[in-house]
Amino acid sequence: MLAGGLMTFSACSDDEWAAGPQTDPSCIGAYFVAGEGFDESDNSYYYELEPEAATELTLTVGRTNTDEAATVGLVQLVNTENVFQVPESVSFDAGQAEVPITVTFPNTEIGVSYSLELGLAEGTYDVYNKLTAVKAEVIRIKWNTLETAICIDGLVSNFFGVDLIPFYVDAEYASLPGGVERVRLTNPYKPATAVDGNGIYVGYPYNADADMVNNNVVMTIEISGSKASVADTKLGFDWGYGEMFAGTVASNFGQSESTYPLGVVTKDEEGALESIIFGANSMYSGMMDYNNAGAYPSSTPTCYFFSLEALMDYMSE
Numbered sequence: 001m002l003a004g005g006l007m008t009f010s011a012c013s014d015d016e017w018a019a020g021p022q023t024d025p026s027c028i029g030a031y032f033v034a035g036e037g038f039d040e041s042d043n044s045y046y047y048e049l050e051p052e053a054a055t056e057l058t059l060t061v062g063r064t065n066t067d068e069a070a071t072v073g074l075v076q077l078v079n080t081e082n083v084f085q086v087p088e089s090v091s092f093d094a095g096q097a098e099v100p101i102t103v104t105f106p107n108t109e110i111g112v113s114y115s116l117e118l119g120l121a122e123g124t125y126d127v128y129n130k131l132t133a134v135k136a137e138v139i140r141i142k143w144n145t146l147e148t149a150i151c152i153d154g155l156v157s158n159f160f161g162v163d164l165i166p167f168y169v170d171a172e173y174a175s176l177p178g179g180v181e182r183v184r185l186t187n188p189y190k191p192a193t194a195v196d197g198n199g200i201y202v203g204y205p206y207n208a209d210a211d212m213v214n215n216n217v218v219m220t221i222e223i224s225g226s227k228a229s230v231a232d233t234k235l236g237f238d239w240g241y242g243e244m245f246a247g248t249v250a251s252n253f254g255q256s257e258s259t260y261p262l263g264v265v266t267k268d269e270e271g272a273l274e275s276i277i278f279g280a281n282s283m284y285s286g287m288m289d290y291n292n293a294g295a296y297p298s299s300t301p302t303c304y305f306f307s308l309e310a311l312m313d314y315m316s317e
Contacts, residue, residue, distance in 0.1 A: 073121030154300030242289030
């Protein structure tokens with residue numbers, strides 16, 4: 001055993017050591033600057049754009065050596081269908097540390113995901129810098145108005161003694177690549193302005209203009225298969241304890257779906273949405289100035305119906 005160990009040690013000692021890649025000491029140390037929305041895990045950006053939004057994005061290239069004017073080549077590593085129009089290089093004036101570059105994509109189609117990956121020309125960067133390449137994924141989302149969207153809210157009643165009265169909300173629907181669907185509710189708790197013949201309010205019946213602290217709220221329901229989730233969202237009104245907020249427990253706090261289930265999505269035979277039901281303990285609500293903004297699971301369901309018939313069927317059951 002001793003002899004075998006000595007032989008192994010001897011064999012390992014004969015291995016040749018090789019130096020790693022070396023950075024040219026004269027390089028300017030170019031790199032991509034991490035901006036808003038940057039994901040450090042894979043050096044990427046993800047852009048979801050409205051169809052009418054400008055078809056362009058801005059990236060920034062920086063450098064550590066700013067003594068002289070310099071030009072850095074941009075290398076296209078990935079460019080889906082060559083839809084991205086990228087400058088061939090970026091130029092720095094003497095003393096300039098960062099330069100923005102504009103990438104345009106005027107020919108992208110709505111609902112299609114496109115990928116771009118850019119690198120920097122060799123010899124211009126430190127080989128041990130992780131920001132010498134950057135990725136971007138772009139999708140232009142088409143939102144379609146849902147003619148009918150009715151809510152029965154169980155979030156406010158988590159704290160206040162309000163009746164569960166159905167009310168109309170403004171909602172839109174979008175389908176994304178990969179089977180993901182979304183419903184977007186715009187300012188869902190805006191004050192009611194009327195009530196229809198079915199007793200359904202147009203707007204939230206318990207809010208007044210004085211209660212609103214934000215009239216630009218967007219609540220997005222993420223649908224994956226038959227399940228739905230809601231990111232933590234401030235709801236735009238304050239009843240004296242700070243702005244109320246809400247979301248789904250499992251997706252925002254990493255809790256078990258067996259205890260805190262996600263929403264249940266129901267569709268008709270043609271695949272159109274009928275309802276999304278967030279049952280007991282599915283969603284939480286809280287108020288920013290109440291008990292350190294604690295989040296409290298609601299035992300009362302919060303429901304969304306996309307036709308009057310779906311609401312009536314639910315009520316009859």
